[in-house]
Amino acid sequence: MCGITGIVTHDLDNIGELLVRCSSKLTYRGYDSVGVAAVRKGVVELRKDVGTIEEVDALLGLSKLKGDRGIAQLRWATYGAPNKINAQPHFGCKEIFYGAHNGNIHNYVEYRRELLDTGHIIRSENDGELCVHAVDKYYEQTGNMFDAVRLSTNDLKGAFAYVVGRSDQKEIYAVKMGSTLVAGVADDATIVSSDLPSILPLTNRVIYLADGEMLALTHDEVKIFRIDDGKQLERRPQISRVDARAAEKGGFPHFMLKEINEQPKVVQDLMGILEGQQNERxxxxxxxxxxxxxxxxxxxxNASIVGAYYFNRLAGLPIIHALGGQFEPMYGRTLNPDSITVLVSQSGETKDILNVLDMIYENDYGKTLGIVNVLGSTLMFKANSYVPMTCGYEISVPATKTYYSQSVIFAYLAAKLGERNGHLDPSEAKSFVKRLQTDLPKLTQTTIDRTGILAKNLAKTLIDVKDLYCLGYGFTDGVAREGALKIKEICYNHCEGMYSSEFKHGPLSIVTKKYPVIFVTTTEDSWMVINHINEVKARSGRTIIVGEQEASLTPYVAHSDDYLIVPKSDILLNPILDVIPLQLLSYFLSVDLGINPDLPRNLSKTLTVD
Structure with missing residues (x-):
C-alpha cells in the first residue's frame, strides 16, 4: 500500500515532471490521493489532492512544479480518511521539513498525543505526518539531519519506510523499517522509491535495501547506513534486467487484459526456471x-488450495494451507524445527506473510520456502530458498498471471516430489512435466481465444446481477474461490466462492428464480457436480458451467453463453485452465459496468499493513 518516490537532481529544475513520470508507475500501490513536494531555491512547494495521479496532475499541475529535488506519494488510505488534508507529502511544524511514508505507524495515537503535548503542529489524521515530525523533533535536539533521521526510528513503531528532507539542505534521506524501498543511480540524478517500476524510467542501476537501513541521496551518490549504529555500508548498484516496457499496456485497453494474455508466455518462461538446477534445493x-x-x-x-490438491494427488503429501493472518493462532504451536512453511506472496512484501516469516525465525520453527514474483523483495532475501514466479511485473491490482504461475509451480513441485518419494511412477511424473512444458502453453492460448467471446457475451447478461455464487468441487475448489474473488474485486458485486457440496448446507436458501450460480468442474468430478447443479435447477435457479464440454452437462444450461467451455486436456491441467474464463468474465463485466479493472476502489496491489 502507498507508493513513495524521492528524487535529487543536478540543477535540472524539472522535478515535477520527473516525479510524476516515475510515480505513475506506482499507481497500483495507491490511488486515493496524490501529492508532490518540490524544492527550489530553498523553498518547498507542496501540491496534493484526492484522486489518481493523472487527475491530480491535471487539476494542480504537479508535473509543472520546478525544482531540483522533491518527493511524491500515492496514497492508499489506512490512518485518516482519503481527503486532501490527509494526502501526503506532509510538512513538519514549519514548511521546512517535508516527507512522506509507506506502511503503518502502530503507535500513532499515543505518539501523536506526545507530539501535540510538546508543541508540535500536526495538521492531519494521517500517520505519515508523524514521520516528518519525528525527524523535526530530533533535529531540534541535534541540529544534524542525519542524526535526526536515525534517531526518529526509535520513536516510530510499526512497519514503514519514509523519505524526508529539509528545504535548506540538498540531501534527501530515506529509511526502511519493514516496508519496501529501492534506490537508483542515474547519470545526473538519484532516486529512491517503494518499487522498481518507478526507478526504471530514470535508471537501471539499482540498490536494494534491507530493513534497518537508511539512505542519504545527493544528485550523484546514494550512501547507505545501518540505522542502529550509523555505520556506512558499501553496496554497489546492480544492473536491473527488467524491461521498463513491462509497465506499458502494449496496445491492450487495460493491464488486466494484457496480463491475462501473457499467461501462455508465463508458463513457457516458468518451466525453464523450474527445470533448472535450483529445483534440487x-x-x-x-x-x-x-x-x-x-x-x-x-x-x-486460492492458488494454495489448488496446490494442496496437487500435493495430495501427485505426492501423497498432506500439506496444511492457511491464510497469513490465520496461521499463527491456528497452527503456530504445531510447528517444530523440522517443519517447512511455504510462503506465497506476489510482491514478497505482504505484511501478513512477513509476520509468519518472522515468527518462524524467532522461534526456530524450521525452514521456509518463498514463492515470490518481485525479485529483491524481503521474502526473497529472508526465506531459506525461493521459487520465482517469472511473471514480470503485474501492474493491474487484481492478480491473474501470478495466480496462474503459482498453480503451475504447485503442480510441478508436487509431481517432482511424487517421483522422488515413490508415490508417482517416474514415467507418469515425466509425462506430466512434459505436458506442463509443451501442452499447457498451447492449451492456455486456446482457452483465451475460445472463451474470450463467450465470457464477453455472458458478462452482458450479468450486468444487472448484484449477487451470485461460484462453486467448485475437488481440484476446482480454489479455482471457484478465485473466480468469485475477481468478481468482487473489480465488479463490486457480491460473489461468494465455496465448495459445491456445502451449498446445500444453508446458502441454497438464497436461490430463487433465475438466481445465477456458477459451477466450475472437471470431467472427473462432473458426475458429482451434476447433483449440486440439480439442487439449484430444482429451485428455478440459473446454472452457469465452466469446464470441458460434456454431453452430460449440456442439458443444464439454458443458453449456450452459460457454458464457458475450455479445451480438452486432463484432470491435472484442467484446474489451471478453468480459471481463465473466470478471469475474462470478471474483466468484461467490470468494463461493461464502467469500472477500471486495473484500479478497483479501496484496494492496493502490495499490502504492507497488518
Missing part, C-alpha cells in the same frame, strides 16, 4: 521436513 527442503504448511493471502491463498 526446493525439493530437498520439502523432502526433509516432517510437517508441511502452505501460507498465503488473497488470490495466492
Amino acid at each position: 526446493w525439493l530437498r527442503l520439502l523432502e526433509d521436513a516432517s510437517r508441511h504448511y502452505l501460507v498465503a493471502c488473497g488470490s495466492s491463498y
Whole structure:
C-alpha cells in the first residue's frame, strides 16, 4: 500500500515532471490521493489532492512544479480518511521539513498525543505526518539531519519506510523499517522509491535495501547506513534486467487484459526456471521436513488450495494451507524445527506473510520456502530458498498471471516430489512435466481465444446481477474461490466462492428464480457436480458451467453463453485452465459496468499493513 518516490537532481529544475513520470508507475500501490513536494531555491512547494495521479496532475499541475529535488506519494488510505488534508507529502511544524511514508505507524495515537503535548503542529489524521515530525523533533535536539533521521526510528513503531528532507539542505534521506524501498543511480540524478517500476524510467542501476537501513541521496551518490549504529555500508548498484516496457499496456485497453494474455508466455518462461538446477534445493527442503504448511493471502491463498490438491494427488503429501493472518493462532504451536512453511506472496512484501516469516525465525520453527514474483523483495532475501514466479511485473491490482504461475509451480513441485518419494511412477511424473512444458502453453492460448467471446457475451447478461455464487468441487475448489474473488474485486458485486457440496448446507436458501450460480468442474468430478447443479435447477435457479464440454452437462444450461467451455486436456491441467474464463468474465463485466479493472476502489496491489 502507498507508493513513495524521492528524487535529487543536478540543477535540472524539472522535478515535477520527473516525479510524476516515475510515480505513475506506482499507481497500483495507491490511488486515493496524490501529492508532490518540490524544492527550489530553498523553498518547498507542496501540491496534493484526492484522486489518481493523472487527475491530480491535471487539476494542480504537479508535473509543472520546478525544482531540483522533491518527493511524491500515492496514497492508499489506512490512518485518516482519503481527503486532501490527509494526502501526503506532509510538512513538519514549519514548511521546512517535508516527507512522506509507506506502511503503518502502530503507535500513532499515543505518539501523536506526545507530539501535540510538546508543541508540535500536526495538521492531519494521517500517520505519515508523524514521520516528518519525528525527524523535526530530533533535529531540534541535534541540529544534524542525519542524526535526526536515525534517531526518529526509535520513536516510530510499526512497519514503514519514509523519505524526508529539509528545504535548506540538498540531501534527501530515506529509511526502511519493514516496508519496501529501492534506490537508483542515474547519470545526473538519484532516486529512491517503494518499487522498481518507478526507478526504471530514470535508471537501471539499482540498490536494494534491507530493513534497518537508511539512505542519504545527493544528485550523484546514494550512501547507505545501518540505522542502529550509523555505520556506512558499501553496496554497489546492480544492473536491473527488467524491461521498463513491462509497465506499458502494449496496445491492450487495460493491464488486466494484457496480463491475462501473457499467461501462455508465463508458463513457457516458468518451466525453464523450474527445470533448472535450483529445483534440487526446493525439493530437498520439502523432502526433509516432517510437517508441511502452505501460507498465503488473497488470490495466492486460492492458488494454495489448488496446490494442496496437487500435493495430495501427485505426492501423497498432506500439506496444511492457511491464510497469513490465520496461521499463527491456528497452527503456530504445531510447528517444530523440522517443519517447512511455504510462503506465497506476489510482491514478497505482504505484511501478513512477513509476520509468519518472522515468527518462524524467532522461534526456530524450521525452514521456509518463498514463492515470490518481485525479485529483491524481503521474502526473497529472508526465506531459506525461493521459487520465482517469472511473471514480470503485474501492474493491474487484481492478480491473474501470478495466480496462474503459482498453480503451475504447485503442480510441478508436487509431481517432482511424487517421483522422488515413490508415490508417482517416474514415467507418469515425466509425462506430466512434459505436458506442463509443451501442452499447457498451447492449451492456455486456446482457452483465451475460445472463451474470450463467450465470457464477453455472458458478462452482458450479468450486468444487472448484484449477487451470485461460484462453486467448485475437488481440484476446482480454489479455482471457484478465485473466480468469485475477481468478481468482487473489480465488479463490486457480491460473489461468494465455496465448495459445491456445502451449498446445500444453508446458502441454497438464497436461490430463487433465475438466481445465477456458477459451477466450475472437471470431467472427473462432473458426475458429482451434476447433483449440486440439480439442487439449484430444482429451485428455478440459473446454472452457469465452466469446464470441458460434456454431453452430460449440456442439458443444464439454458443458453449456450452459460457454458464457458475450455479445451480438452486432463484432470491435472484442467484446474489451471478453468480459471481463465473466470478471469475474462470478471474483466468484461467490470468494463461493461464502467469500472477500471486495473484500479478497483479501496484496494492496493502490495499490502504492507497488518
